[in-house]
Amino acid sequence: MNLPFPFGFPAATQLYLVLLVATLLVHMVFMHYVLAGTAYLACGRLFGQRQAADCGWQQRLVDWLPFATGLAITAGVAPLLFVQILYQRGFYTANLLLSHRWMAILPVLLVCFYLLYLQKSSWIARRAWVWRIGVIWLAFAGFGFIAWSWTENHLLSLDEAVWAELYAAGGLRYATAGLLPRLAAWFLLAFPTLAVELFWQGWLCGEPLDRPASESTRVLGLAPVQRLAVMGLAGLVGGTVALVAYAATLPAETRAAVTGPVGFWWLSAMGLGLCLQAGVWGVAVRAGRLGRPLAGLLTAGWLLGLAGLLAVREVIRLEAVDLEALLPQHERAAGIGGFPVFLIFATLSAAAISWCVVTVRRGLSSRV
Amino acid sequence: MTPLIPYPVVDLGPLMKGLVIGGLGIFHVFIAQFAIGGGMLLAYLQWLDMRGQCIHGRRFIDGYFRVLVLISFVVGAVTGVAMWFTSIQISPQTIGVMVGEFHWVWATEWSFFCLEVVAGYLFYRYGSRLPDRTRLSLLLLYAFAAWMSLFWINGILTWQLTPGAWLESRYVWDGFFNPGFWPSLIFRTITSAATASLAACVLINAVPAFSRDEKAKLIAVCARPLIFMLGMPLLGVWYFATMPADSRSWATGGSVPMTMFMTMAVGCSLLVGLYAVVAILRQRLFINGATSTLLLALAFVATAGGEFVREGVRKPFTVRQYLYSNAIAPETVAALRLTGCTTNDPYPLRNAAAYPTQQLRLGAKAFRVQCSVCHTLEGVNAVPELAAHWSIDQKRLNIAQLQRTKPFMPPFAGTPEELEAIVQLITWVEAGRPSQWQQSHDPAVRQQIARWLDEAGTAPGYELAAAGYSADGGSRRR
Numbered sequence: 001m002n003l004p005f006p007f008g009f010p011a012a013t014q015l016y017l018v019l020l021v022a023t024l025l026v027h028m029v030f031m032h033y034v035l036a037g038t039a040y041l042a043c044g045r046l047f048g049q050r051q052a053a054d055c056g057w058q059q060r061l062v063d064w065l066p067f068a069t070g071l072a073i074t075a076g077v078a079p080l081l082f083v084q085i086l087y088q089r090g091f092y093t094a095n096l097l098l099s100h101r102w103m104a105i106l107p108v109l110l111v112c113f114y115l116l117y118l119q120k121s122s123w124i125a126r127r128a129w130v131w132r133i134g135v136i137w138l139a140f141a142g143f144g145f146i147a148w149s150w151t152e153n154h155l156l157s158l159d160e161a162v163w164a165e166l167y168a169a170g171g172l173r174y175a176t177a178g179l180l181p182r183l184a185a186w187f188l189l190a191f192p193t194l195a196v197e198l199f200w201q202g203w204l205c206g207e208p209l210d211r212p213a214s215e216s217t218r219v220l221g222l223a224p225v226q227r228l229a230v231m232g233l234a235g236l237v238g239g240t241v242a243l244v245a246y247a248a249t250l251p252a253e254t255r256a257a258v259t260g261p262v263g264f265w266w267l268s269a270m271g272l273g274l275c276l277q278a279g280v281w282g283v284a285v286r287a288g289r290l291g292r293p294l295a296g297l298l299t300a301g302w303l304l305g306l307a308g309l310l311a312v313r314e315v316i317r318l319e320a321v322d323l324e325a326l327l328p329q330h331e332r333a334a335g336i337g338g339f340p341v342f343l344i345f346a347t348l349s350a351a352a353i354s355w356c357v358v359t360v361r362r363g364l365s366s367r368v
Numbered sequence: 369m370t371p372l373i374p375y376p377v378v379d380l381g382p383l384m385k386g387l388v389i390g391g392l393g394i395f396h397v398f399i400a401q402f403a404i405g406g407g408m409l410l411a412y413l414q415w416l417d418m419r420g421q422c423i424h425g426r427r428f429i430d431g432y433f434r435v436l437v438l439i440s441f442v443v444g445a446v447t448g449v450a451m452w453f454t455s456i457q458i459s460p461q462t463i464g465v466m467v468g469e470f471h472w473v474w475a476t477e478w479s480f481f482c483l484e485v486v487a488g489y490l491f492y493r494y495g496s497r498l499p500d501r502t503r504l505s506l507l508l509l510y511a512f513a514a515w516m517s518l519f520w521i522n523g524i525l526t527w528q529l530t531p532g533a534w535l536e537s538r539y540v541w542d543g544f545f546n547p548g549f550w551p552s553l554i555f556r557t558i559t560s561a562a563t564a565s566l567a568a569c570v571l572i573n574a575v576p577a578f579s580r581d582e583k584a585k586l587i588a589v590c591a592r593p594l595i596f597m598l599g600m601p602l603l604g605v606w607y608f609a610t611m612p613a614d615s616r617s618w619a620t621g622g623s624v625p626m627t628m629f630m631t632m633a634v635g636c637s638l639l640v641g642l643y644a645v646v647a648i649l650r651q652r653l654f655i656n657g658a659t660s661t662l663l664l665a666l667a668f669v670a671t672a673g674g675e676f677v678r679e680g681v682r683k684p685f686t687v688r689q690y691l692y693s694n695a696i697a698p699e700t701v702a703a704l705r706l707t708g709c710t711t712n713d714p715y716p717l718r719n720a721a722a723y724p725t726q727q728l729r730l731g732a733k734a735f736r737v738q739c740s741v742c743h744t745l746e747g748v749n750a751v752p753e754l755a756a757h758w759s760i761d762q763k764r765l766n767i768a769q770l771q772r773t774k775p776f777m778p779p780f781a782g783t784p785e786e787l788e789a790i791v792q793l794i795t796w797v798e799a800g801r802p803s804q805w806q807q808s809h810d811p812a813v814r815q816q817i818a819r820w821l822d823e824a825g826t827a828p829g830y831e832l833a834a835a836g837y838s839a840d841g842g843s844r845r846r
Contacts, residue, residue, distance in 0.1 A: 067489050073445045074485045077478045080452065084467045089373065092460040095453065096376045103457065106450045113442045167376040168716040329468075337540040338472025342479070349479035352509060353486045360490045363502035 004265040005311050005318075010327055012334035016086050021310045023078035028306055030072035032193035035143050037061045037068065038116075039187075040194060040231065042140040045133045047220075055219050056207070057198050057227065064201070066116045073109070085333045087157065090321055094157035101172040102153055105146045112142035144187075151183040158320035181245035188242055189309065191235025192277055195228040196302045199295060210291045223288040229281040236278050250316065257319040258312055266311035273305025372696055372704065374713045375460045377736045382747025385458045385740070390679055392454055394672045396447040398563065401556070401671065403440035404518050405564025406432065407488075407511030409593060414504045422589050424582055429507075430496050432571055437492045441485065459741055461695035462686045470524045473544060477520035484513035518556055526552045529682050530610055535689055551607035558600060559671065561593035562640070566664040573657035584654045594644035600637060612688065614830035615681040618776060626680045633673030636666045683776035684828055692778035692828075694741050701826040704781040709737045723793075727807045731793030734786040745797050752797045763791045764813070768820035775829030784817040 001008040006017040044058045083091050095102055115135050118124055124132055156162070156174040166174060202209050202224065213223030222230065247255060257263055280298040284290045290298070380388060410429050417425030455463035467474065487510040495503055526548035527534065534543030568590035572583050608616055619630040640663050647653045655663070686693050696704065710733040717736075723729045735745070743751045755763055766773040767787055770780050780787055788808060796805050825832070 067493070070441050070445060070485055070489065073449060074478075074481050077449065077481060078475060080449070081467065081471055081474050081478065084464070085471055088464050088467075089375075092375060092456050092464065095456045096378055096460065099378050099457065103450075103453060106446060106453065110443065110446045113446065117438065117442070163376070164714050164716060168718060168720075170718045333468055333471060336469060336472070338470070338476070342472045342475045345476045346479040349483040349513070352483050352513075356483075356487050356490055356506060356509060359502055359505060360494050360498065363498040364494060366499065 002261040005262050005315050008262065009323075010331065012330040013086070013323075013327060015334060016082050016330055017314060020079055020082040020086060021307070021314060023075070023082065024310055025303075025306055027072060027075040027079055028310070029193065029197070030068050030075050032190035033068045033197050034065060034072050035147060035187065036190035036194035036235070037065050038112075038136065038140045038143050040191075041065070041119075042133075042136045045129075045136055048129070055227075056202070056217070056224065060198065060201055060205075062120045066113065066120065069113050069116055086330065087317070087321060087326065088329065089326075090157035090160070093160075093163055094153045097156060097163060097166050097172075098149070098153055098174065099172055102149055105149045108142045108145055112139045112146075115139040115142070147187060148183055151179060151186065155179060155182065158317060160322075176249075178246055178249040181242045181249065185239050185242035185246055188235050189239035192232045192239070192274075192302060193306070195232035195235070195281070196277075196299055199225070199228055199290065200299070203295070210289050212288055225284050225290045226288055229284040229290075232281045233278060233285070236274055236281075240274060254316055254319045258315055262318075263312055263315035266308045266315065268308070269304050270308025270312060273301045273303070273308055276301025277305060372700055372709070372712070372737075373461055373464070374715065376715045377740055378457050379718070379740075380744075382744055384742065384744060384748035386679070386742055387748060389451075389454050389458045390676060392447060392450060393679070394675045396444070396451055397675055398668055398671050399440055399444045399447065400518070401560040401563045402567055403436060403444055403484075404511075404514045404557075405560035405562065405593070406436045406440070406567070407507065407514045408561055409564045409568060409590060410436075411504065411507040411511045412593075413589065414500070414507050416589065418500045418504065423585055424578065425586075425589075428568075428572065428575075428586055429503075431575065432568060433488075433492055433495065435567075435571060437488065441488065445485075459686060459695050462691060465687060465691055466524060466528075469540065469543065470527075473520050473524060473540070477517050480513045480516040480520070484510060484517065487513060515557065515560075518560070519553060522553045522556060523549055525678075528685075528687050529615065529678070530612070531688050531690065547610040548607060551603050551610060555600065555603040555607060558596045558603070559667075562597055562644075563664075563667055563671075565590050565593045565644075566640070566660060566667050569655055569660035570657065570664055573655075573660055580654070584652075587648070587655060587660075588652060591644060591648045594641070595649060597637070597641040597644060600641065604634070611681065612830070614775065614833075618681045618683070619677050623680070623776060626677055629673040629676040629680070631673075633670045633677060636670035636673065640666050640670065684771070684778040692781075694738050694778060694781075696738070696778065696781045698826070698828065701779050701781040705783060705821060705826070707783075708734075708786055709782040710734050710786060713737060722801075724796075724803055724805045725792075725807045727789050727809075728793050728796055728805060730786060731789030731791075731796075734782055734790050735793055738781060739790070745793075752794050755794055756798060760791065760795060763794060764788070764817050765820055767791060768817050769824035771827070771829035771832060772824055775833065777829070779824060779826050779828065780821065781826075784814045784821065787817050787821070788813060 006014045006021075009017065038061075041058055041061050044055060116139055119132065119135050119139070124135060152174050155176055155178055156166070159174075159176065162174070199209065207224065209225050213225070217224055219227060247258075250258075258267055277298055280290070280294050280301065283294060378385075410432060413422055413425045413429050416422035417429070452463065455466075487506050491498075491503065491506040491510060495506065498506070523544035523546070527543045527546050530546045530548040531543055532546040533539070534546065536542075569587050572578065572586045572590065575583075578586065608619075614622075618626040621627050643663060648655060682688065682693075684692055686695065689698065691697055696709070710730065713733060713736075717723070717729055717732055720729055723732055735743075735751075739751060743749050743754075745752060755766070758766060764787065767780055767790060768784075770777045782790075792805070792808055796802070827835075
């Protein structure tokens with residue numbers, strides 16, 4: 001196959017691959033906010049109550065994390081649906097092999113969700129500082145467990161050779177060389193996303209991020225934009241190192257697929273996206289502020305990097321699975337009616353969501 | 369032909385898998401109904417408030433919505449995903465078929481989830497600072513999106529029992545708008561409205577700031593949707609009429625547990641409906657926190673009973689005439705009787721050394737494939753307990769002619785050797801799992817089992833009954 005992903009695959013497979021990557025990207029936007037946001041808050045809390053009060057990002061995260069979690073779960077439903085069409089056997093088998101361990105992510109998610117609500121409640125505000133540290137660290141540990149479980153589940157779904165042996169052993173754990181670097185890559189690359197999102201949240205709330213910061217907004221001597229830039233850069237560097245480490249664990253033919261015609265353009269897009277982000281954050285560190293044009297470039301780099309990353313992820317998976325056996329399933333699924341109905345209602349729902357946001361903004365401004 | 373895809377089988381120990389998914393499903397359905405009905409009720413209250421017909425309406429709406437978000441947006445969302453994951457754990461083949469056939473319907477439902485979450489959260493966060501018209505618009509959108517999620521999932525759930533013309537056409541909309549679709553949709557809509565009303569009564573009583581008079585006025589308004597419960601008997605009869613005759617018969621005496629759960633659902637609904645219509649709406653009695661909580665609990669029991677019956681009356685199928693409860697397609701039974709249900713299973717036993725003979729190991733594998741989705745060996749619905757007083761030949765006969773023994777059981781889909789291995793396994797477990805066990809390799813026994821299997825054929829029990837087969841081993845047509 002000499003065409004870039006997803007071209008070169010049969011039309012039905014292309015359709016589901018595009019839908020999977022597109023909906024997964026939307027899920028990532030919120031999931032990264034939750035994962036990195038909880039980690040940021042957990043670490044930020046350790047610096048003490050006064051600094052947390054000074055740091056607007058922490059307040060914002062406390063305020064928005066529950067909603068972002070709800071959006072992450074809701075947005076996660078669509079890729080979960082399309083993965084069942086594309087890779088049903090592998091996905092189901094990995095679920096079944098990890099069994100109770102895998103299913104534990106659900107009660108953990110439930111607890112974490114409520115901990116985030118607890119974090120913004122007046123009840124916790126009246127408690128000692130250590131309570132707030134405990135609650136957010138517990139939530140972070142929970143989300144970390146979920147991230148680990150997803151990574152393990154994904155890698156196991158690609159490794160058919162170990163399925164029967166793992167089942168017989170009944171161990172409910174799958175340890176492989178790629179697990180830690182892959183988990184680290186996803187975790188660390190969540191921080192650049194969080195940095196971009198916090199920037200735009202601040203912008204929408206009217207914070208003067210394009211102007212030099214006042215002393216009162218500095219924490220540890222860093223302006224708000226500089227703090228974001230440091231977080232974004234650390235995530236980019238750490239994530240890239242972890243990606244390289246993960247690549248080293250892949251079989252040579254998989255690496256060849258990623259660097260070959262199928263994956264090369266997406267790998268390049270990912271690299272370009274990461275470099276763009278690093279460049280813009282570098283400028284922001286020096287200047288202590290970030291104007292709108294550069295922020296636009298940063299956002300473009302972020303989206304490009306994320307899209308490239310997700311496409312490369314699928315190229316790796318497609319190399320590992322028996323695609324020929326899956327194609328008839330994709331063909332059959334695509335032949336089932338209902339796609340136009342989905343498109344129509346998805347468009348109407350998107351329009352209604354936009355209308356809601358605009359109407360609420362108008363409603364709020366009319367009351368001011 | 370739908371092939372039997374070998375998946376690793378999850379062992380839930382003494383727990384019956386059906387109870388796990390059923391329990392979660394009941395919980396999820398109740399919360400989802402609360403969210404759907406809650407949206408409709410709050411939009412109605414907002415409208416009344418704007419017309420000056422609901423004192424403290426605005427304050428109550430904001431409080432109720434907070435509860436809705438904290439319960440429905442969190443537990444409802446997570447249990448929704450949990451339903452999918454649990455379905456994979458229980459029967460990957462079944463959920464695989466459902467996703468394959470209805471993924472665009474599910475994707476459409478998802479688009480309404482997104483709208484529901486955004487509209488709901490915007491209201492939760494900014495509702496108190498918004499003008500009345502914007503509040504009403506958001507609530508209407510939220511209620512509409514929540515109800516649409518019911519609309520879409522209802523088509524998939526009713527398809528499982530009454531696939532209707534889909535069986536012939538395999539056309540998605542034939543399956544979606546199946547015979548059970550409309551009665552079920554209207555019934556569930558009324559149930560949602562009733563659940564939300566009863567939950568509102570509980571919440572009103574839980575607000576200490578309201579005086580008794582204010583509570584009474586709010587309850588009188590919130591209880592109005594309960595009037596729709598008057599339509600439930602008619603809808604129930606309509607829904608029943610769309611069911612296949614054999615499924616209907618399970619709930620009307622054919623199966624004791626089904627009949628009991630059916631009676632429970634009808635009885636509790638009747639109690640709630642009568643109290644609501646006579647005491648709350650007609651006599652305008654004040655209901656306190658304890659009474660409203662009791663009514664809500666009864667509504668939960670009614671939902672639980674109804675959902676249990678809905679799941680149960682599908683037997684022996686998980687998708688009527690398309691997939692049996694054990695995920696074996698009807699058209700593959702004949703082939704599996706020749707090739708065996710364990711032949712292509714790549715997954716070894718987890719505790720193979722615990723079985724003293726190869727035959728018992730084969731039995732354990734066959735049991736895993738054919739029986740374990742509904743039965744255990746030592747736990748809930750354990751086969752050794754169900755067959756405790758059967759002789760060994762009775763076991764062979766009853767399992768070989770399973771669809772006659774119990775018409776809600778699927779036909780046995782394996783070789784005579786596998787059947788004999790299951791019989792030996794059951795008997796070995798009954799005997800307390802001794803470390804020594806005699807293998808049974810009598811060719812006469814195999815031949816007898818093969819004859820019994822042939823006599824019963826591969827059709828489901830209700831078809832045999834309809835064709836005039838009697839349960840005494842004959843193949844006479846009436």
